[in-house]
Amino acid sequence: MEELEVLGPDGEAALEETAATMASLLGGCGSDSPVPPSCDDDDHGHRNSGPTHRDDGASSPEEPEAWDFLHDPVRIHEPLAGNTSDDVEIGNQIWNAGILLARVLDEGLLPDPYRTSMTHILELGCGTGITAVVAARSLPSSVRITATNFHPSILATAMRNMDANDVADRVDVRQLDWNDPPSSDLAEGVDCILAADVVYDHRHARLLPDVMRRIFRASSAPVGRVVILNRIRDQFLAHVAEFEVNMARAGFKGGWQWVDELFGDAWKGERR
Numbered sequence: 001m002e003e004l005e006v007l008g009p010d011g012e013a014a015l016e017e018t019a020a021t022m023a024s025l026l027g028g029c030g031s032d033s034p035v036p037p038s039c040d041d042d043d044h045g046h047r048n049s050g051p052t053h054r055d056d057g058a059s060s061p062e063e064p065e066a067w068d069f070l071h072d073p074v075r076i077h078e079p080l081a082g083n084t085s086d087d088v089e090i091g092n093q094i095w096n097a098g099i100l101l102a103r104v105l106d107e108g109l110l111p112d113p114y115r116t117s118m119t120h121i122l123e124l125g126c127g128t129g130i131t132a133v134v135a136a137r138s139l140p141s142s143v144r145i146t147a148t149n150f151h152p153s154i155l156a157t158a159m160r161n162m163d164a165n166d167v168a169d170r171v172d173v174r175q176l177d178w179n180d181p182p183s184s185d186l187a188e189g190v191d192c193i194l195a196a197d198v199v200y201d202h203r204h205a206r207l208l209p210d211v212m213r214r215i216f217r218a219s220s221a222p223v224g225r226v227v228i229l230n231r232i233r234d235q236f237l238a239h240v241a242e243f244e245v246n247m248a249r250a251g252f253k254g255g256w257q258w259v260d261e262l263f264g265d266a267w268k269g270e271r272r
Contacts, residue, residue, distance in 0.1 A: 097197035147162075198228065
C-alpha cells in the first residue's frame, strides 16, 4: 500500500495553476459537473485489516490485504509492494486512487448514462485488479469486464486476485501494450474505459489519449465514455495538465471534479 506525502506550498500553488488550466480547457469543474472524476484530492483506504510487513517495509505476498466494500469484502494479494519506482513493483501494489475508483463503482456514484448504459468495461493499468474485482461484484452480470496491463508479472497478480475473490469467470485479464493498436476482440463492444492513477509520466500523457481513441475506434459501441481517477502529486502536475490537453486534442469532451465532492468531507484531509 502506498504511503502518502504532504503536498507542499509549492505544490499547492502549482495545483491551483493546473486546476485553472484544466478548467479552461474542459469547461470548468465542481460538484455540478455531470461527469465522473478525473482527479482525486484526497485518498484514504477503507482497509479492514492491514498487511503483514517484512523488515524491508514490503508487504508479505502470503497474506492478502482485506478491504471492506458494500458488495462484500475484498482480499488482495500485493506481492513486491515497496517504495521503488520500478514499473512492475508499482503495478503489483495497491494505490489509493484504485481504492477510490473501486468505491465509486461499489457505491453507485457514477452518474447516468454511465451507470445504466455500460455493456463492456475495459480497465487500463489494472495493477492488482482491485477495481475490476469490485466491478465484478457490484455491476450487473450482463456487463463484460476486461482488465488489462502490459507486464506479465502484474497480469499474474491480477489473475491471482480474481481467483481469490471468486470473480475469475466475470473478469477477462488481458495483456495490452499502449504502444500497439488493440486487437479487435479486446476492443469489441467497449463503451467505458476505467483507469486509476495512470498519469505519472509524460509518456502516459501522450500514450493514454491515443490508446483510448484506438480502443473506441475498434469497438462497435456507438458511444465511448472514460472514467479516470488520478491522485494529485507535486512532481506529476505538468503531466496531468498535458494529459488533459491531449485528451481534448484527441476529441474527448468532458470535465473533472475533486473526489471529496463525491465522498464528502470525510475523505478530505491534509494529504492528497
